[in-house]
Amino acid sequence: MLQQEKSKKGSFIALICIAALLALVVLVENLGALVPNLPSVLRPTSQLFIVLKKGAVYSLVAVSMNLLNGFTGLFSLGQAGFMLLGAYTYAILTVPMANKDQVYYLFGGSAVKFSLQELFGGLFGNTGVGGAVSLVLGVLVALILAGLVAAFFAWLIGLPVLRLKSDYLAIATLGFAEILRAIFQWQKLGPVTNGANMIKSFPTFSSFNVQNADGEVVLRLSTFVPFLVAVVCIAVIVLLITSSYGRAFKAIREDEIAAEAMGINLAKHKSLSFCISSFFAGVGGALFAMYATNAQAKAFTSTMTYEILLIVVIGGIGSISGSCIATFLYVACSEWWLRFLDTPVILDSGFQIPLLRDGFRMVVFSIIIMIVVLFFRKGIMGEKELPDLFRKRKKKAAPAAAAGEEGSSNG
Amino acid sequence: MEYAISVLLSGISVGGQYALIAIGYTMVYGILRLINFAHGDVFMVAGLMGIYFTASMPLYLSLPLVIILTVVLGFVIERVAYKPLRSAPRMSVMISAIGVSYLLQNTATYITGGQPMTYPVIPFLSDTVNVAGTLTKWVVILTPILVIVLVLALTQLINRTKIGMAMRAVAKDFETSQLMGIKINSVISMTFIIGSALAAVGSILYFTNYQSIVPTAGAMPGLKAFVAAVFGGIGSVPGAVIGAFIIGICETVIKGLPSAWDVSVFSDAFTFALLIVILVFKPTGLFGEKATDKV
Numbered sequence: 195m196l197q198q199e200k201s202k203k204g205s206f207i208a209l210i211c212i213a214a215l216l217a218l219v220v221l222v223e224n225l226g227a228l229v230p231n232l233p234s235v236l237r238p239t240s241q242l243f244i245v246l247k248k249g250a251v252y253s254l255v256a257v258s259m260n261l262l263n264g265f266t267g268l269f270s271l272g273q274a275g276f277m278l279l280g281a282y283t284y285a286i287l288t289v290p291m292a293n294k295d296q297v298y299y300l301f302g303g304s305a306v307k308f309s310l311q312e313l314f315g316g317l318f319g320n321t322g323v324g325g326a327v328s329l330v331l332g333v334l335v336a337l338i339l340a341g342l343v344a345a346f347f348a349w350l351i352g353l354p355v356l357r358l359k360s361d362y363l364a365i366a367t368l369g370f371a372e373i374l375r376a377i378f379q380w381q382k383l384g385p386v387t388n389g390a391n392m393i394k395s396f397p398t399f400s401s402f403n404v405q406n407a408d409g410e411v412v413l414r415l416s417t418f419v420p421f422l423v424a425v426v427c428i429a430v431i432v433l434l435i436t437s438s439y440g441r442a443f444k445a446i447r448e449d450e451i452a453a454e455a456m457g458i459n460l461a462k463h464k465s466l467s468f469c470i471s472s473f474f475a476g477v478g479g480a481l482f483a484m485y486a487t488n489a490q491a492k493a494f495t496s497t498m499t500y501e502i503l504l505i506v507v508i509g510g511i512g513s514i515s516g517s518c519i520a521t522f523l524y525v526a527c528s529e530w531w532l533r534f535l536d537t538p539v540i541l542d543s544g545f546q547i548p549l550l551r552d553g554f555r556m557v558v559f560s561i562i563i564m565i566v567v568l569f570f571r572k573g574i575m576g577e578k579e580l581p582d583l584f585r586k587r588k589k590k591a592a593p594a595a596a597a598g599e600e601g602s603s604n605g
Numbered sequence: 606m607e608y609a610i611s612v613l614l615s616g617i618s619v620g621g622q623y624a625l626i627a628i629g630y631t632m633v634y635g636i637l638r639l640i641n642f643a644h645g646d647v648f649m650v651a652g653l654m655g656i657y658f659t660a661s662m663p664l665y666l667s668l669p670l671v672i673i674l675t676v677v678l679g680f681v682i683e684r685v686a687y688k689p690l691r692s693a694p695r696m697s698v699m700i701s702a703i704g705v706s707y708l709l710q711n712t713a714t715y716i717t718g719g720q721p722m723t724y725p726v727i728p729f730l731s732d733t734v735n736v737a738g739t740l741t742k743w744v745v746i747l748t749p750i751l752v753i754v755l756v757l758a759l760t761q762l763i764n765r766t767k768i769g770m771a772m773r774a775v776a777k778d779f780e781t782s783q784l785m786g787i788k789i790n791s792v793i794s795m796t797f798i799i800g801s802a803l804a805a806v807g808s809i810l811y812f813t814n815y816q817s818i819v820p821t822a823g824a825m826p827g828l829k830a831f832v833a834a835v836f837g838g839i840g841s842v843p844g845a846v847i848g849a850f851i852i853g854i855c856e857t858v859i860k861g862l863p864s865a866w867d868v869s870v871f872s873d874a875f876t877f878a879l880l881i882v883i884l885v886f887k888p889t890g891l892f893g894e895k896a897t898d899k900v
Contacts, residue, residue, distance in 0.1 A: 269696075351881075354881065354885040355881060355884070355885070357885075357888070358884055358888055359888070361634075361638075361640055361839075362835065362884055362888060362889075364640070365640075365831065365832065365835050365880065365884075366880065366881050366884055368828075368877075369832065369876075369877030369878070369880050369881055370877065370881065372828075372873060372874060372877050373874040373877050373878055375874075376870050376871050376873060376874035377871075377874065379870055380867070380870050380871070381867055381870075382867055390870075495824075496824070496828065497821075497824070500642070500703045500706075500707070503700065503703065504700060504703060504704070504707075507696065507697070507700045511696065551715075552715075552718065552719075553711065553714045553715035553718070553719065554715055556711035556714065556715070557708070557711045557712050557715050559711070560704065560707045560708035560711045560712075561708065563704050563707065563708075564686065564701070564704045564705070564708060567697065567700050567701050567704045568686065568689055568690070568701065571690070571693050571694075571697050
């Protein structure tokens, strides 16, 4: 009883924190309109918002990969492939009719003769509030379809490959992602996928900025939208992990044979975990297409999967909050904080600081990653979640329990 | 007919080049159970070294130097990035391998400025030769021969010498062999040395064929070589070589199909599709040992 009340209180606090975070994002993004003479970091053109957007997208993908690798113990390297499916599904379904001929000019127009937001536009109108509603609904449906397509293909490929063990599963899923990449670049599918060219001109994050009649941006929501989608998806994953399904996943991770002996249907649960993970990877891929403002098969290489795997491991395998924190640190480091390393600096005395030139940032970045991997093997969070840290601190404050806690936390 | 012969020949030579890389993967996996993702990038670095060294010194100096420095690189990578993690979970080591691969690629981008580099023409290897009416490079003829010689030497090393016996013991049972007094670290280093040396030879042959090197040039051949190793049953040297030849030939045949069919984009995808099919029917590859789980 007490436990239940505690967890209710915990989830209430978590809800408030998340709402506060989302409000903060909206506030920070619109600070420019409220306060004049803002420091350049907070202006809408700042790198900060690129980091926030990309971070939100990647954290969703990282968490979805963590669900599979960290919580179910299935070592899959197909994430980029499922992202590709999501990105293309989203892009194909949302390119407005007016832009189709221009985007698909090599193939004389698209084979898909509609766009979701315009279908809804037929119901709610295409301008003003009705236009906003149809845009939101169209994008939402496209995102869900993106996830469903990815999940369907995951189910399909899961039938044969989920029987494989560890590294074999990894290489088979990696191979599947590469196959998808080739199929989407095939010129014969051009009327749908635009062949090897990119699909663009579909609604992106900045389409959600609210404009007044003169076309001026009144309310910026372009960072809020990816955050909202990512937060909702991650919340669903967290709920799943704390449910009985989540406990079954963890049992499979710890020991497949024991889990099977306890009555867990291995094939069913593995397939479920794989499909759910791919669903969210698909949604993440669609968000990535919105972030990048184009969908292109070339972008979804195995390097992208490795990048996400690195994030998951740096955050701590089996920790959701770890994955999120690691994503933002990773993206901020690679896109923003280390940027100064790419520009040559010449001091007043004419002395040029050695090494600093284009590309040096990534060298330093990969060295940092190597150091983290070698010296912080459990990642930032290990298997703990963010609330666990506060809980531990509270207990440490109680002197009587301190000694006992010390022993058990080390063990 | 002549076209068929030329396609087949280049398939065999590409297969041979994959085989040289695949041996590095399969040996390391056999001993450490580690997918050494950095191996493809070591191969790429060997190619870059080939470019820089041949520009500044004669061939008889530069080529051996490339091989020696690649070996040193492989050795150092193992000591710095994998050895400290020997007691860590396998996932950590693999992440470390991905980190090394990332580092090598980024360093290569930094040094070359990201521009594609052109591999030098190596006089004898690049000369053309007439085989059954088709003109081809010497490297195409020499690769399979060289591969077979090297593989025979390697199997002799593994089966006949003391270090080879130690390698087999470590591959069989890591911990027990340690108890038997085998110096694990030197065995592992030796594996990396052999793997890197073969990758260096492979890079000379491969880049004589495909002359352009970008920092990610190692990724695809590396991945395919790894697929070849899995295909043949990872841990088995002959398996890796046969797998590599099959994959090389399939790939070139698909690339050589009539362009009206427009299937050349699937040359990489076919490799992976083949892999998935094989794994479904033979989960440990063509020549892999059957794994049994103990409860």
